[in-house]
Amino acid sequence: MKTETTIQGLAASLNPARAARKIIGFVPTMGNLHEGHLNLVREARKLCDVVVVSIFVNPIQFGPNEDFDSYPRTLEHDQHLLADVGCDIVFAPSVEQMYGNQPRLTNITVGGITNDLCGAQRPGHFDGVAVVVTKLFNIVQPNFAFFGQKDYQQLAVIRQFVRDLNIPLEVIGVPIARAEDGLALSSRNGYLSAENRAIAPTIYQSLKTAEQALQAGASLPDALANIRNTLMQAGFAVDYVEARTPELQPIEVFNQNTVLFIAAKLGATRLIDNLQIKFSES
Amino acid sequence: MKTETTIQGLAASLNPARAARKIIGFVPTMGNLHEGHLNLVREARKLCDVVVVSIFVNPIQFGPNEDFDSYPRTLEHDQHLLADVGCDIVFAPSVEQMYGNQPRLTNITVGGITNDLCGAQRPGHFDGVAVVVTKLFNIVQPNFAFFGQKDYQQLAVIRQFVRDLNIPLEVIGVPIARAEDGLALSSRNGYLSAENRAIAPTIYQSLKTAEQALQAGASLPDALANIRNTLMQAGFAVDYVEARTPELQPIEVFNQNTVLFIAAKLGATRLIDNLQIKFSES
Structure with a gap:
C-alpha cells in the first residue's frame, strides 16, 4: 500500500491503472477510521481493481464553532487499518495541497434537500462537502465512490450533485456499521x-x-x-x-x-x- | 464526422479514443457558428487527436428577458462548417438530454469576478455557464477545452472553477476573430x-x-x-x-x-x- 500526499504523486501512482483501464474505487474519509470506514473499503475491494482511500479533514465543511481543530488526526493508525483491509493507495493531502494559496472563488450549492435536518444546524456544511467531494472526484477520477448511509443526507446530496453535474462515476451507499450495543460507529x-x-x-x-x-x-x-x-x-x-x-x-x-x-x-x-x-x- | 444527440451515444463514439488514450479536444458552442468558433476548432485540430464540438443553446444562462427563444438554431449549416474544418464529433443534445426530467438542485457560483462587467447586467448568467460547462466537461472528459477571448469574463470564470474544482483538463483561450472592419464576430x-x-x-x-x-x-x-x-x-x-x-x-x-x-x-x-x-x- 502506497501513501500519496500530493495530487501529482497520486496521478503518477494511478496512471498505470488508468492506462490499463482498471476499475478504480474511491472511499473519501476524514480519517480516524473505524469499522464503518473499513466496511466501505471492503465493499470497494469487492467491486474494484484499485482502491483509493482519501484522508483529509476538510476545513470548509466545519462551521466556525465546530471541531475542525480538535478533530482527531490518526494517520499512522489509519494506514495500518487500511493496509489490513486491502487498500491500495492512501491519499492524504495537506490543506494547502487541496486548496492552494490563491483564494477559492467557486462554490457548489445543492438546494432543497440541504435546507433541513443537518443543513439547518450547520449552515454551509453541505456546500463544503460538495466542493471537497467534487475536487476529490476530479483528482481521483474513480469509477465507483463509496459513502456510508449513516450520513444519509450527505449521501443524498452527493447523489444529487453527481447526477446534476453528470459526474462520470457511480455512487454506492453502504449500510451503517454499529457497535454491538447498536451505537452507529462514528x-x-x-x-x-x-x-x-x-x-x-x-x-x-x-x-x-x-x-x-x-x-x-x-x-x-x-x-x-x-x-x-x-x-x-x-x-x-x-x-x-x-x-x-x-x-x-x-x-x-x-x-x-x-x-x-x-x-x-x-x-x-x-x-x-x-x-x-x-x-x-x- | 459523426453527430451524436445523446450522452450515451457520445460515450460510445468516444470510447475507442479513450481506450487508445488519444488526446481529446473540446469546443463548447451554442451553434450559429462563425469564423470565431471555427478558429477554436482549428486550434483544437492542431493540438488534439479527436475534436468534439458541442452545439447546445443552454437555457439556464439566459435571463427571463433575454433571447433564448429567438437565439438562432442552424444545426445543418453548422454541421457543414464543422466538417470542413476537421471536427470529428458534433454533440448536439436536447435540453431534456442535458437537464433530464427531474429538477436540478445543484448550482455552481464563482464569486468576485462575476459581480461586475457582464455579471452585473446578467444576474445568474455565469452560474448557468458554470453549470453547463461543468456538465459538458464531465460528459466529454476532454484533455483540452477551447474558448474565445471575446467572452473574456466567461473565460476567466471557466479558468477559475476549473482550478478551484481540480477539473482534469487544460483551458485554452483563443484570440478574438474579427470581420475586416474590426467588428468582433458574434x-x-x-x-x-x-x-x-x-x-x-x-x-x-x-x-x-x-x-x-x-x-x-x-x-x-x-x-x-x-x-x-x-x-x-x-x-x-x-x-x-x-x-x-x-x-x-x-x-x-x-x-x-x-x-x-x-x-x-x-x-x-x-x-x-x-x-x-x-x-x-x-
Whole structure:
C-alpha cells in the first residue's frame, strides 16, 4: 500500500491503472477510521481493481464553532487499518495541497434537500462537502465512490450533485456499521465520556422501538414524539427527530418507505443516526 | 464526422479514443457558428487527436428577458462548417438530454469576478455557464477545452472553477476573430440591421483609439471617457466601458498590462468586445 500526499504523486501512482483501464474505487474519509470506514473499503475491494482511500479533514465543511481543530488526526493508525483491509493507495493531502494559496472563488450549492435536518444546524456544511467531494472526484477520477448511509443526507446530496453535474462515476451507499450495543460507529464517539458512551445506544434503541411501533400501527407523530421523550429523559439535547421519504421529502403518515432521522447532543458531542423502515401493505 | 444527440451515444463514439488514450479536444458552442468558433476548432485540430464540438443553446444562462427563444438554431449549416474544418464529433443534445426530467438542485457560483462587467447586467448568467460547462466537461472528459477571448469574463470564470474544482483538463483561450472592419464576430451580429451593422465597428475602433492614446500617455479615465463618448455619439446605449487587470481586478492607472471592456447596445442587440493592452516601461 502506497501513501500519496500530493495530487501529482497520486496521478503518477494511478496512471498505470488508468492506462490499463482498471476499475478504480474511491472511499473519501476524514480519517480516524473505524469499522464503518473499513466496511466501505471492503465493499470497494469487492467491486474494484484499485482502491483509493482519501484522508483529509476538510476545513470548509466545519462551521466556525465546530471541531475542525480538535478533530482527531490518526494517520499512522489509519494506514495500518487500511493496509489490513486491502487498500491500495492512501491519499492524504495537506490543506494547502487541496486548496492552494490563491483564494477559492467557486462554490457548489445543492438546494432543497440541504435546507433541513443537518443543513439547518450547520449552515454551509453541505456546500463544503460538495466542493471537497467534487475536487476529490476530479483528482481521483474513480469509477465507483463509496459513502456510508449513516450520513444519509450527505449521501443524498452527493447523489444529487453527481447526477446534476453528470459526474462520470457511480455512487454506492453502504449500510451503517454499529457497535454491538447498536451505537452507529462514528469518529465523534471517541469524544464521549464512559458515562455518555453507555447512554449513547439509546439513539438506536429508540429508532428500533419506533420501527416496531409503526409496524404495529402507531402514528408517525406519536412515534417521533416517543423518540424525542426517550432521548430527553436519557439526557440528550435533541437537535431533531424527523421522518422523511427515502428522497428526503417531508412525510406525515407512515404509508410508504420511511427514514427516521435523529441528531442529538450528549455533552458537547453531536451524534446522528437514521433507520430505514420498510412499508408493506397489510 | 459523426453527430451524436445523446450522452450515451457520445460515450460510445468516444470510447475507442479513450481506450487508445488519444488526446481529446473540446469546443463548447451554442451553434450559429462563425469564423470565431471555427478558429477554436482549428486550434483544437492542431493540438488534439479527436475534436468534439458541442452545439447546445443552454437555457439556464439566459435571463427571463433575454433571447433564448429567438437565439438562432442552424444545426445543418453548422454541421457543414464543422466538417470542413476537421471536427470529428458534433454533440448536439436536447435540453431534456442535458437537464433530464427531474429538477436540478445543484448550482455552481464563482464569486468576485462575476459581480461586475457582464455579471452585473446578467444576474445568474455565469452560474448557468458554470453549470453547463461543468456538465459538458464531465460528459466529454476532454484533455483540452477551447474558448474565445471575446467572452473574456466567461473565460476567466471557466479558468477559475476549473482550478478551484481540480477539473482534469487544460483551458485554452483563443484570440478574438474579427470581420475586416474590426467588428468582433458574434452570433448576435446577425440581429443587426444593415445600418447598425455599419455602425458596429465603432466599438473596435474606439478600443484601438484608446490603446494609441494610452500608449501616448493619456490617462486611463480619459481614455475610458473618450470611448464612452464615441459610442454614445455613434448611437450606442452603453452598458459599461471598463478597464481591468488581466485577472479582472479594478485598475485606476495604466501602469501594467490592462484589458479594456465594452458592452453596448445597438437597437435591441447587445454587443461586447475587449482589447488587451500591453504595458511597457519606457
